[in-house]
Amino acid sequence: MPRHSLDRSPSYGGPLPPAQREGSCDLYSPGHQIHYRHQGDAVRSPSRLVANAILEGTRLTLVMDDDTEMVWRHHDPVRLGRILELVPSKRVAYPRFHALRVGPYWFNCAPETEPWRDCRLSAPAGPA
Numbered sequence: 001m002p003r004h005s006l007d008r009s010p011s012y013g014g015p016l017p018p019a020q021r022e023g024s025c026d027l028y029s030p031g032h033q034i035h036y037r038h039q040g041d042a043v044r045s046p047s048r049l050v051a052n053a054i055l056e057g058t059r060l061t062l063v064m065d066d067d068t069e070m071v072w073r074h075h076d077p078v079r080l081g082r083i084l085e086l087v088p089s090k091r092v093a094y095p096r097f098h099a100l101r102v103g104p105y106w107f108n109c110a111p112e113t114e115p116w117r118d119c120r121l122s123a124p125a126g127p128a
Contacts, residue, residue: 025075025076025119039099039106041097042094042096042097042099042101042106043094043101045094045096045097046094046095046096047092047093047094048064048065048092048093048094048095049064049065049091049092049093050062050063050064050065050091050092050093050100051063051064051065051067053084053091053100053102055077055080055081055084057077058073058074058075058077059071059072059073059112060072060073060074060080060100060109062091062093062100064093070093070095070111071111071112072098072100072109072110072111072112073109073110073112073116074100074107074108074109074110075118075119080107083102083103083105083107084102086103087102087103087105090102090103098110098111098114
């Protein structure tokens with residue numbers, strides 16, 4: 001059986017679990033993958049229309065239709081950025097569950113007030 005080196009995340013400091021190696025993430029904590037139960041709870045909760053979304057790295061600033069802002073984070077800024085460009089409207093935030101729906105796509109975001117843990121997708125690339 002081949003041996004694989006353990007990847008290390010700069011913010012976590014320890015070996016990454018197998019689910020977070022090779023450019024993927026299986027975490028369901030805030031800011032990572034969205035579970036179908038989380039999505040179901042969010043869709044039945046109060047929602048707010050998002051007038052604009054500004055993505056800077058993993059930081060996402062949501063400007064609501066009443067000009068208030070929420071700052072969230074997401075582990076996969078590349079995918080989130082592509083979807084935001086693909087669907088420039090139809091953006092809805094579900095603040096109670098820190099969920100964002102962009103067209104048919106759902107994102108589990110982390111409010112800036114909650115602990116954040118980098119994964120393979122959000123951790124900066126280390127030296128080769």
